Amino acid sequence: MLNQPLKLNTKIFNEDVEKISTRVGFGDGLLKAGSDNENIVALSADLTESTKADLFAERFPERFIQVGVAEQNLASTASGIAAMGKIPFITSYSIFSPGRNWEQIRTTICYNNQPVKIISSHAGLSVGPDGGSHQALEDIAITRVIPNLVVISPCDSIEAKKATLACSKTIDPTYMRLARNDTPIITTEDTPFEIGKAQIFFIPEVGLANVGIIATGPILYKAIIAARELEKKGIKVKVMNLSTIKPLDIKSIVDLAKETKAIVTVEDHQISGGMGSAVAECLAQNYITPIEFVGVKDKFGQSGTPLELEKFYEIDTSNIIEKVEKVLTRKI
Amino acid sequence: METLNDKKINELKIIANNIRKSIVEMLFKAGSGHPAGALGMADIFTFLYFHSLKHDPKNPLWVNRDRLVLSNGHICPVLYASMAHSGYFPLSELDTLRQFGSRLQGHPHREYMPWLENSSGPLGLGLSQAIGMAIADKIYGGTKTIYALLSDGEHDEGNTWEGVMLAAKEKLSNLIVIVDRNHIQISGNTERVMPLGSLMEKYNSFGWFAQEIDGNDFREINNAIHNTKINKVLPSVIIANTIPGKGVKAWENDYKWHGKAPNKIETEMALNELNNLN
Numbered sequence: 001m002l003n004q005p006l007k008l009n010t011k012i013f014n015e016d017v018e019k020i021s022t023r024v025g026f027g028d029g030l031l032k033a034g035s036d037n038e039n040i041v042a043l044s045a046d047l048t049e050s051t052k053a054d055l056f057a058e059r060f061p062e063r064f065i066q067v068g069v070a071e072q073n074l075a076s077t078a079s080g081i082a083a084m085g086k087i088p089f090i091t092s093y094s095i096f097s098p099g100r101n102w103e104q105i106r107t108t109i110c111y112n113n114q115p116v117k118i119i120s121s122h123a124g125l126s127v128g129p130d131g132g133s134h135q136a137l138e139d140i141a142i143t144r145v146i147p148n149l150v151v152i153s154p155c156d157s158i159e160a161k162k163a164t165l166a167c168s169k170t171i172d173p174t175y176m177r178l179a180r181n182d183t184p185i186i187t188t189e190d191t192p193f194e195i196g197k198a199q200i201f202f203i204p205e206v207g208l209a210n211v212g213i214i215a216t217g218p219i220l221y222k223a224i225i226a227a228r229e230l231e232k233k234g235i236k237v238k239v240m241n242l243s244t245i246k247p248l249d250i251k252s253i254v255d256l257a258k259e260t261k262a263i264v265t266v267e268d269h270q271i272s273g274g275m276g277s278a279v280a281e282c283l284a285q286n287y288i289t290p291i292e293f294v295g296v297k298d299k300f301g302q303s304g305t306p307l308e309l310e311k312f313y314e315i316d317t318s319n320i321i322e323k324v325e326k327v328l329t330r331k332i
Numbered sequence: 333m334e335t336l337n338d339k340k341i342n343e344l345k346i347i348a349n350n351i352r353k354s355i356v357e358m359l360f361k362a363g364s365g366h367p368a369g370a371l372g373m374a375d376i377f378t379f380l381y382f383h384s385l386k387h388d389p390k391n392p393l394w395v396n397r398d399r400l401v402l403s404n405g406h407i408c409p410v411l412y413a414s415m416a417h418s419g420y421f422p423l424s425e426l427d428t429l430r431q432f433g434s435r436l437q438g439h440p441h442r443e444y445m446p447w448l449e450n451s452s453g454p455l456g457l458g459l460s461q462a463i464g465m466a467i468a469d470k471i472y473g474g475t476k477t478i479y480a481l482l483s484d485g486e487h488d489e490g491n492t493w494e495g496v497m498l499a500a501k502e503k504l505s506n507l508i509v510i511v512d513r514n515h516i517q518i519s520g521n522t523e524r525v526m527p528l529g530s531l532m533e534k535y536n537s538f539g540w541f542a543q544e545i546d547g548n549d550f551r552e553i554n555n556a557i558h559n560t561k562i563n564k565v566l567p568s569v570i571i572a573n574t575i576p577g578k579g580v581k582a583w584e585n586d587y588k589w590h591g592k593a594p595n596k597i598e599t600e601m602a603l604n605e606l607n608n609l610n
Contacts, residue, residue, distance in 0.1 A: 041471070062471060065502070073460050073494035080401075080464020083449060084472075088464075103454060104491065108461055111451045112442055 001231075002224075003203045007190040012224065019182035022218060023121040025157030026178055027052025029164025030089055030119075034060050040168060041081055041088045043067055045074045050180075051091040051121045071096040075104035075116070082114035087168055094120040094136030094177055098143050105173075110148045115171045118143075119164070123153075123177040124217065124268030125301050125309040135301035136177075140216075141273025143175040144246045150174040150195060151246040153267075153275070155220040156186045159243060162193040170195065179268075181306055183218035186241075198249035200256070202227045202239035209238040211324050212256040215266035216242045216275045219315065223266045226320035235324065245275050253282050257289040262327040264292045266320055271295035290330035292323035336383065336554040344550050347417060348378040352579045353606050354413040354426055360599040362430040365438070368576035368589040369407035369483065372514050372547070376572060377414040379553045380479060389419035392447035398476050399449050399465050403458020404483035404512070405439040406591070411448075412436050420447060456489025458482060459509065463499050466507040466567075480509045485517030488526045493538075499567040500539035508560050509569040512547065514576040516587040535569045547572025579606055 002008045011017050034040045034056050042056045043065045057064040067074050071092055078088040090097060097120050098105050109116045123136045144151045150172045154160040160178060167174040186201065187193075202224050203209070211230075215223035220241050227237040240256055242249070257263055263283065265276030276293040283289045296313050310316040351374045359365045381387075386398040402411050409429065416423045421435070428434035435445040439453030450461050462480035469476045486492055499507055511531060519525050528534075535542040541563045545552040553572070560568035576590070577583030580602040594602060 041468070065467060067494070067498055070494040070498070072491040073498055076457050076460035076491060077464040077467065077495070077498065079450075080461035080466075081468045082464070083399075083461065084465050084468035086468050086472075104457060104460075107451065107454050108457050 001203060001205055003200050006192065006199060006201065007188050008201060009185050009188055012184060012186055012221070013228065017184045019184050020157040021180060021182045022154050022157055022160040022178040023052045023180065025154070025160030026119055026164050026176070027055045029161035031055040031059060033165055033168035034063065037087070037168065039086045041065065041086050043074055043078055043088055043090045045069055045071050045092045045096065047092055051119065053089070053091040071101040072104045075101040075118070076108040078116045079108035079112055079114045082116050083112070087115055087117065089117045089119055091119050093134065094123040094139040095134055098139055098175060099136060102142055106146050109173045110146045113148050114173060116173050117167050118175045119178065120176070121178040122180045124179055125296065125313055125315070126179050126181045126218070126268060126306040128181065128306045128309065129303050131303040132301040137270045137296050137301060138273070139177055140245055140267070140269050140275055144278060148173055149246065150244070152176045152195065152244050153216040154178070154243050155218060155241050156183060158185060158187045158189060158191070159193060163195070163243065166193065166195050177217065179218050184221045186221055186224070196244045196247050196249060198240050198242045198244070198252040200238050201241050202237065204231070204236035204238070207236060209236045209260050211235060211262045211264065211328060212238045212240060212260040213264045213266060213320065213324065214240045214242050214253065214256070214279055216245060217268055219266055219268045222317045223320055226317045226324065229317070229321055230324055235328070237324065242275060245278055248278055248282055250282050250286065253279055254286045257283050257287045261289060262331050263289050264294060264320065264323045264327055266294040266315070268315060269295055271297055288332070290327050290332060292327040294320050294323050336550065340383070341550045344378050344382060347382055348374045349579070349606055349609050351378055351410065351413045351417055353603060354417065354423070355409045356580070356594060356599055356602045356606070358409050358413065358426050358429045359593040360596070361427055362593060364430060364593050365409060366406040366591050367583065367594065368516060368587070369404065369512060369514065370410040371580065371583070372574035372576045372578045373407055373410050373481070373512050374578065375548045375550060376481070376510060376553060377410045379550060381414040381418045384557050385479070386477070389415070392420060396476065399462070399478045401450050401458045401462040401465070401478065401480045402440065402452055403480060404455060404486055405452030408440045411440065415447070455483070455486035456491040459492050459495035462507060462509070463495050463502070463504060466499070466504040467502055469506055470502070470504065476506065478507050480507065482509060482511050484511055484513045484515065484522050484528055484531065487528055487531065496535065496538045496540070503565050504567045505564050507567045508557065509567070511569060511571050512574055513571050514574045516576050516590055518590050520587050531571050539566065541566040541568045542571065544571040544573065547574035548578055579609070581605065
């Protein structure tokens with residue numbers, strides 16, 4: 001059942017659950033952050049509308065910079081703006097930022113330790129018809145490896161808005177990964193959010209759980225649906241929302257592993273180097289636990305509807321259920 | 333900025349020579365590093381740190397200071413020596429260049445030396461950072477001048493040209509770029525590695541106010557900086573023709589001195605030659 005002290009969306013199991021994309025939450029959050037703090041500046045690399053930075057651009061044109069299709073310049077210019085005491089948000093798609101401009105992010109933002117906020121939409125297979133060239137499945141791997149950089153992957157639009165506002169108030173370089181498509185609203189305005197804090201969104205009706213699912217991003221919804229299916233089969237599950245991938249909430253992950261002795265990670269990203277890898281690094285060092293990974297298995301994406309792609313690449317609800325059943329057989 | 337009379341020019345020449353001696357000594361002690369560009373740019377650094385730059389070495393983080401962004405970080409011995417000679421830290425600290433725990437990292441790193449405006453080393457990144465500073469100063473009504481020092485070789489990098497376009501678009505008249513046009517890069521002559529042709533024509537066609545000077549002549553440096561202040565609309569670039577290795581005849585214009593430290597005999601020879609100039 002939902003862990004309701006967290007005031008989650010009670011309509012989550014309804015067929016007609018409300019769906020809004022995480023990028024919309026970011027756009028609202030940026031507008032609010034810009035209204036609250038005149039030191040917020042936004043930059044776009046020709047993708048203003050589709051990253052939802054357009055709300056800010058229209059309200060604060062004097063604090064909005066359009067750099068054209070030039071993501072390397074986007075990142076390094078923002079570093080200079082941050083060096084003058086401002087908080088720049090740079091907006092693009094994950095493939096281009098942090099894909100195209102990784103070294104600019106590494107050297108001018110993170111090595112300089114400047115508070116640039118790198119906000120990128122269109123991460124994951126859920127981009128759909130645009131095809132594999134635009135489906136960023138590597139961005140978590142290449143960002144979480146950079147010192148000083150905070151990595152956030154919000155689960156829904158409401159959490160994306162909260163994460164935007166929260167990171168606008170920190171001095172850390174931050175990467176936030178967003179999705180193109182409308183996805184179910186999982187949280188509510190009243191759900192607490194803190195950068196670096198994992199939360200358990202789904203718990204057994206009674207007693208301890210015998211498997212823990214850790215998910216990041218909108219695919220968390222599928223993990224919750226899978227948990228409810230498993231509950232009907234008598235498998236007690238806890239589902240964790242790991243929206244901050246770096247810094248990792250080690251204590252919460254280890255606590256979940258100690259309780260369940262079996263973990264399944266779920267992400268719309270390559271298995272290699274992704275959130276699941278971060279969890280595996282954590283548990284290998286702190287509490288040896290069998291882990292199964294739901295994610296993309298060393299393949300590029302292709303055109304299709306998100307549903308078709310999730311089935312083909314085996315990151316759907318049924319795959320989560322299979323992995324849970326498998327990890328239960330591997331318990332030490 | 334005070335006027336540049338003959339007396340001041342002579343003072344600057346002496347300082348530049350002392351900075352060159354420090355560069356040679358630092359690189360010898362470090363055992364590795366980049367002499368050619370550092371020596372070639374000593375006059376421009378001297379002019380900036382001892383004449384035109386609005387800064388306060390006793391209050392390095394003074395909020396209204398001008399900003400100096402060094403993009404080609406490998407010539408940092410001239411940056412460190414200029415900072416030490418102008419009073420940011422003791423001259424003796426120059427001996428720690430490239431050593432473990434030193435504030436003077438092999439390529440500049442703000443985490444170790446927080447009075448740097450930027451970390452640098454990987455080429456092609458400094459112009460955009462300076463542009464960001466100029467944009468921020470303009471948006472928030474500042475009156476600072478942002479100086480960016482670039483090498484000619486890093487005009488091979490695409491990021492540099494992305495910045496060139498943005499600065500013109502944003503009409504950053506508070507930005508002065510000085511390009512060290514010394515015609516060498518690590519593999520040889522710039523025109524052989526990747527022909528740059530006329531940087532004057534290139535910058536002009538991108539909408540900049542471009543000037544070309546002898547970058548080892550204080551009067552020409554002064555005139556060029558002065559001219560940038562008259563222009564109120566365009567970003568400025570000064571193509572500074574410099575002699576790599578300037579001051580040590582045997583090293584001048586030889587690309588092999590791009591990235592190797594002098595041995596003991598070479599160091600003594602160089603210091604003798606520089607001492608005779610004082």
